[in-house]
Amino acid sequence: MDFTYDDEQQALRDAVRGLIGKKYSDFETRRQTVAADPGFDETTWSRLAELGALGLPFSEDDGGAGAGPIEVAIVAQELGRVIAPEPYLTSVVLAGGLVADAGSDTQRAEILGALSAGESILAFAHDEPGSRWAPTASKVTASGSGDAWTLTGVKEPVLAGARADTLIVSAALPEGGTGLFVVDPANTDRTGYPTNDGGRAARIGFNGTAAVPLGVGGDATSVIATGLDRARIIAANQAVGAMEVSLHATASYLTSRKQFGVTLNTFQALNFRAADMYISLELTRSIVDWATMVLVEGTSEEIADAASRAALQTSRASRHIGQEAIQLHGGIGMTAEYSIGSYTSHLTALDHLFGDGNHHLRVLAGKVGDHADVDPLG
Amino acid sequence: MHLKLSPEDAAFREELRTYFTTEIPQEIRDAVAQRRELTKEQIVTAHKILNKGGYAVPHWPTEWGGRGWTDLQRHIWHEELQRANVPLPLVFNSSMVGPVIAAFGSQEQKEKFLPATANLDIWWSQGFSEPDAGSDLASLRTTAEYVEDESGARFVVNGQKTWTTLGQYGDWIFCLVRTDPDVKKQAGISFLLIDMTTPGVTVRPIELIDGGHEVNEVWFEDVQVPAENLVGELNRGWDYAKFLLGNERVGVAPVGATKRVLASAKEWAGDLVAEDPFLAARFVELENELLALELTALRVSANSADGKPHPASSVLKLKGTELQQAVSELVVDIAGPGAIASGAGEGSDLEHWQARSTPAYLNLRKASIYGGSNEVQRQIIARTILGL
Ligand SMILES: Cc1cc2nc3c(=O)[nH]c(=O)nc-3n(C[C@H](O)[C@H](O)[C@H](O)COP(=O)(O)OP(=O)(O)OC[C@H]3O[C@@H](n4cnc5c(N)ncnc54)[C@H](O)[C@@H]3O)c2cc1C
Numbered sequence: 001m002d003f004t005y006d007d008e009q010q011a012l013r014d015a016v017r018g019l020i021g022k023k024y025s026d027f028e029t030r031r032q033t034v035a036a037d038p039g040f041d042e043t044t045w046s047r048l049a050e051l052g053a054l055g056l057p058f059s060e061d062d063g064g065a066g067a068g069p070i071e072v073a074i075v076a077q078e079l080g081r082v083i084a085p086e087p088y089l090t091s092v093v094l095a096g097g098l099v100a101d102a103g104s105d106t107q108r109a110e111i112l113g114a115l116s117a118g119e120s121i122l123a124f125a126h127d128e129p130g131s132r133w134a135p136t137a138s139k140v141t142a143s144g145s146g147d148a149w150t151l152t153g154v155k156e157p158v159l160a161g162a163r164a165d166t167l168i169v170s171a172a173l174p175e176g177g178t179g180l181f182v183v184d185p186a187n188t189d190r191t192g193y194p195t196n197d198g199g200r201a202a203r204i205g206f207n208g209t210a211a212v213p214l215g216v217g218g219d220a221t222s223v224i225a226t227g228l229d230r231a232r233i234i235a236a237n238q239a240v241g242a243m244e245v246s247l248h249a250t251a252s253y254l255t256s257r258k259q260f261g262v263t264l265n266t267f268q269a270l271n272f273r274a275a276d277m278y279i280s281l282e283l284t285r286s287i288v289d290w291a292t293m294v295l296v297e298g299t300s301e302e303i304a305d306a307a308s309r310a311a312l313q314t315s316r317a318s319r320h321i322g323q324e325a326i327q328l329h330g331g332i333g334m335t336a337e338y339s340i341g342s343y344t345s346h347l348t349a350l351d352h353l354f355g356d357g358n359h360h361l362r363v364l365a366g367k368v369g370d371h372a373d374v375d376p377l378g
Numbered sequence: 379m380h381l382k383l384s385p386e387d388a389a390f391r392e393e394l395r396t397y398f399t400t401e402i403p404q405e406i407r408d409a410v411a412q413r414r415e416l417t418k419e420q421i422v423t424a425h426k427i428l429n430k431g432g433y434a435v436p437h438w439p440t441e442w443g444g445r446g447w448t449d450l451q452r453h454i455w456h457e458e459l460q461r462a463n464v465p466l467p468l469v470f471n472s473s474m475v476g477p478v479i480a481a482f483g484s485q486e487q488k489e490k491f492l493p494a495t496a497n498l499d500i501w502w503s504q505g506f507s508e509p510d511a512g513s514d515l516a517s518l519r520t521t522a523e524y525v526e527d528e529s530g531a532r533f534v535v536n537g538q539k540t541w542t543t544l545g546q547y548g549d550w551i552f553c554l555v556r557t558d559p560d561v562k563k564q565a566g567i568s569f570l571l572i573d574m575t576t577p578g579v580t581v582r583p584i585e586l587i588d589g590g591h592e593v594n595e596v597w598f599e600d601v602q603v604p605a606e607n608l609v610g611e612l613n614r615g616w617d618y619a620k621f622l623l624g625n626e627r628v629g630v631a632p633v634g635a636t637k638r639v640l641a642s643a644k645e646w647a648g649d650l651v652a653e654d655p656f657l658a659a660r661f662v663e664l665e666n667e668l669l670a671l672e673l674t675a676l677r678v679s680a681n682s683a684d685g686k687p688h689p690a691s692s693v694l695k696l697k698g699t700e701l702q703q704a705v706s707e708l709v710v711d712i713a714g715p716g717a718i719a720s721g722a723g724e725g726s727d728l729e730h731w732q733a734r735s736t737p738a739y740l741n742l743r744k745a746s747i748y749g750g751s752n753e754v755q756r757q758i759i760a761r762t763i764l765g766l
Binding site for chain 2: 127129157201259260261270319323326331349353361
C-alpha cells in the first residue's frame with residue numbers, strides 16, 4: 001500500500017494548481033465568475049483541456065489521456081481547494097464516465113473526444129423532482145425501439161444542464177429498468193438557475209423529445225449505480241481539498257483576529273476545536289484516498305461499498321469542518337465577500353449531490369450483517 | 379409541582395390563538411411558514427396589528443403599553459406567536475431599545491419614543507458591533523464628542539458600526555459610543571439615539587452567504603446628534619447595554635419556531651419517515667431535545683425573580699440556537715438533491731421549501747454567532763453559574 005503520489009502525479013498536481021489555483025487565488029475572481037452565466041470560466045475550461053485534465057479518465061482511442069481515478073482525484077482536490085466552479089465533476093467524471101462505460105465506439109470517440117478537447121460540455125440529466133439519489137429513473141419515461149426513441153417528463157435539478165451541449169439522460173424503459181440516452185438539448189425545454197454554492201442547475205423538460213440509446217441500450221441501472229459511486233468518490237476528493245483550505249484559513253484567522261486585546265488562539269477552547277477539525281480532515285483524507293484506490297481496481301460491489309463509506313465520512317466531516325469554520329470566524333464568516341462561508345456552501349452542495357451521509361449510513365446499515373469486520377486491504 | 383395550565387392561563391392561551399390566527403393576514407403567516415424572506419411592509423403590518431391588540435410590547439411597564447403578565451404568560455405569548463407563524467414583534471423595538479428607554483430614559487424621551495416604538499412607527503436598528511468590537515464589545519471606537527455652542531448642546535459622532543441587521547429599513551439607530559477615551563473601556567461608553575436621516579450617516583449593505591442582504595455597515599461622519607438624545611447618564615451606557623443584552627437573551631430560545639419547522643419537516647418528509655428508521659430517529663432525538671428545552675424555558679420563566687433574566691438563560695440561547703440549526707440541517711437532508719436548487723424560480727418542478735432549505739440552513743449559522751456567541755454563553759455558564 002502506498003498513499004503517496006509518483007512524480008508524474010505530482011507534476012499533474014502542480015500543473016493543475018498552477019492553472020486553477022492561480023486563476024482563483026483571489027477569491028473575488030471566483031465571486032465574479034459565479035455571478036455571471038454560465039457560472040464558470042470558459043477560458044479556464046479550455047486551459048484544463050490543453051493540460052489534458054478533461055480527458056484524464058478516458059482512453060486514448062476515445063480522445064482522452066488514458067490516466068485513471070488517482071489522476072482525476074488529484075484534479076478534483078485542486079478544484080476543491082479554490083472551490084473552482086468549472087463543471088469537472090458533473091461533466092467529465094459523472095456524465096463522461098457513463099459514456100466511457102456504456103457508449104458505443106462511435107459515441108465514445110465523438111462525445112468523449114469533444115469533451116476532452118474542451119469543445120463540448122456534457123451533463124447527466126438524472127435527478128427528478130422527488131427522487132433521492134436512486135440509480136433509477138421514473139418520472140422521465142422512454143418509448144420507442146431500435147435507434148428511434150422519444151423521452152417525456154421532467155429532470156431537475158440537472159447540474160450544468162443549461163450550458164450543456166449534449167445531455168445524457170436516464171429514463172424509465174417501457175419493459176422496466178432504466179435506460180441511458182443521448183439527447184440534443186436544443187430539443188428540450190430548459191431553464192437554468194444558480195445553485196446555493198454559485199454553481200448552475202436546470203429544469204429540463206422532455207416532451208416527445210428525440211433520443212438515441214447510449215451504447216446497446218437496455219437496462220443501465222448498474223452502469224448508473226457505478227457511475228454515481230465513482231462521482232461520489234471524486235466528489236469526496238473535491239471536498240477534501242475544500243476542507244483542507246477551510247481548516248487552514250480558520251487556523252490562520254485564529255492567530256490574527258484580536259478580541260479582548262489578544263489573538264483568538266489565546267483561547268484554548270478555540271484551539272481545541274481547530275484541532276478537532278484537523279482530526280476530521282485527516283481521517284477523511286485517509287478513507288477518501290483508500291476509496292480512490294478501490295476505484296482503480298475494485299469490483300463494482302467493492303466500489304459501491306467504498307463510495308458509501310467515503311461519502312458517509314466526508315459528509316460528517318464536511319459539516320463539522322464547514323460549520324466550525326464559520327463559527328470560529330464569527331460574523332465575517334457569514335459574509336459572501338469573505339471566502340469561508342462559500343466553502344461551507346460548496347461542501348453542503350457536494351454533500352447533497354449524490355447522497356448525503358445519512359443516505360449512505362442507511363445503505364451501509366442494510367449490509368452490516370454481511371461481514372464480521374471491515375478490512376481495507378481485503 | 380403541577381403540570382396543567384390553570385383555567386385562566388388556558389383561556390389566556392386560547393384568546394391569543396384566536397387573535398393571532400384571525401387578525402394577522404394569512405399571506406404573512408404563510409410566508410413565515412414557507413420560510414420566505416419577509417418584506418418590510420409585512421413586518422410592519424404584523425407588528426402594528428399586534429400592538430393594536432396589546433400584544434407587541436406586553437413586557438413593558440404598563441404605563442407604556444405593558445400588560446403586567448406573569449412570566450408564564452409571557453412565555454405562552456412568545457410560543458403562540460411562533461406557533462401561529464406570526465412574525466415576532468421587531469426585536470430591536472420591543473425587546474431592546476424600548477425597555478431601555480422605559481427604564482433609563484427621560485420623561486421627554488419616553489413620551490417622544492415609546493408609543494412610536496411600540497407601534498413600529500419608528501423602525502429601530504441596533505448599532506453596537508464594530509469591525510474590531512464583536513465579542514469584545516467594550517473595545518468599540520465610534521466616538522461621540524460633546525460640543526456646546528450657540529447652535530446648542532450636541533454630540534458629534536464619528537466611526538463605523540457593522541452587522542446592523544435590517545439597517546436599510548432603519549429610521550433611528552441606538553448606538554453605543556465612546557464618550558471618554560481615558561478611562562477603563564467599559565466606563566467611557568454612552569447610549570445614544572441617532573436619527574438615521576441625519577447628514578453624515580451612510581448605510582452600506584453586506585451580502586451574506588445565503589445571498590440575502592439583511593446586514594449593513596453604518597458609517598458616521600461628523601454626525602450632529604442633539605444632546606437630549608443621550609439615554610440616562612453620560613458614560614453609563616455599558617450598564618444599559620448589559621440590561622438590554624440580558625433582555626435579548628430572554629426568549630432567545632426559539633422553541634416555538636423550531637418546533638413548527640420540525641412539524642413542517644415531518645410533513646415535507648412524508649412517507650420517508652415511515653420508510654427510514656434513521657430519519658425517524660433523528661426526528662425523535664430533535665423532538666425530545668426540544669421538549670427538554672421547552673420545559674427548561676418553562677422552569678426558568680416560572681422561577682425568574684422580579685423580571686431579571688435567570689442565569690440559566692444562557693442554556694436557552696445556546697441549546698435553542700443549536701437545535702434551530704440542527705432542524706434546518708434536517709430539512710436540507712430531507713430536500714435531497716433539491717437542496718442545491720436555491721435559485722429555482724416559479725417554473726421549477728421542485729417544491730419551494732426544497733429550494734429554500736440550503737439558504738435557510740446557511741443563514742442560520744448566524745444564530746450561534748450573534749446575541750452573545752455560543753462560546754460567550756459557555757463562558758457565562760462556566761464563570762457565573764459554575765464559578766470557574
Ligand atoms: C447575521 C448577523 C446579524 C447581526 N446583527 C447585529 C446587529 O443588528 N447589531 C449589532 O450591533 N450587532 C449585530 N451582529 C454582530 C454580532 O453580535 C457579532 O458578530 C458577535 O458579537 C460576534 O463578534 P464577531 O463577529 O466580531 O466575532 P469575534 O468576536 O471575532 O469571534 C470570532 C470567534 O471567536 C469566538 N470568541 C471570541 N472571543 C472569545 C473568547 N473570549 N473565548 C472563547 N471564544 C471567543 C467567538 O465566539 C467566535 O466563534 C450581527 C452578526 C451577524 C452575523
